Amino acid sequence: DDILIYSKNKEEHEEHLRIILELLQKEKLYAKFLKCKFWLDSVKYLDHVINSHGVHVDPTKVEAIKSWTAPKSPTEVMQFLGLTGYYRRFIEGFSLIAKPLTKITQKNKTYEWGEEEEEAFQLLKDKLCSAPVLALPEGSKDFVVYCDASLKGYEAVLMRREKVIAYASR
Known part of the structure; x- marks a missing residue:
């Protein structure tokens, strides 16, 4: 139920707004004015920041990842992979990097945190903290x-x- 409108310039944005507002009116759909925000340079949406430069990883998530300590259980590994996996489109070669971590979450596998897992963990953190x-x-x-x-x-x-x-x- 969200509407986001991206435009390259002010004139184009005025036209896009007009089209959307007319369409809402035509279809008898309503937007609560107090919940509407217009003419924003940057939007935080679905844990991403979107602006004229492109799509960024949410800085609050970057801070969470920076302070993430090495997982002590398969559940903690899955939580880390869940967060980093959400941003996989920012990380070149995500699956290959994450493979050692994915392996230790499999059932009937003994949880052993070794050098390979630590390297994968640190590399994912580094790549996400410096994501393009x-x-x-x-x-x-x-x-x-x-x-x-x-x-x-x-x-x-x-x-x-x-x-x-x-x-x-x-």
Whole structure:
């Protein structure tokens, strides 16, 4: 039930607002004015910050990750992977990096936190704390997907005009 409108400039935004407000009126849909915010330069939405530069990881989540201590149980590993996995599109090669952590959460596996798990944990923290700003997809042309596959999995990156829109891996 949220409506977010992104525009490149003031004139375009006025036009977008007019179109949306007319559409709401036509469909007899209502927005509570006190809950509406207009002309924002930056929006925090679904634990992301979106502005004219692109999509950012929410800084409060970055702070939480910075202070995250090494997990002491499979449950704590899953909580960490849940948070970092939510932002996987910001992390090139996420699945391969997270693999040692994923392995120790499997049932019937003894929980052993070793050097490999610590390295994966620290690398995910580092990558998320220095995550790139992802470009906003605009238009329908000039998109490129680069991918690499092996028996271990795949990696891909969606780009437009040399700007990263999202990473994917499995």
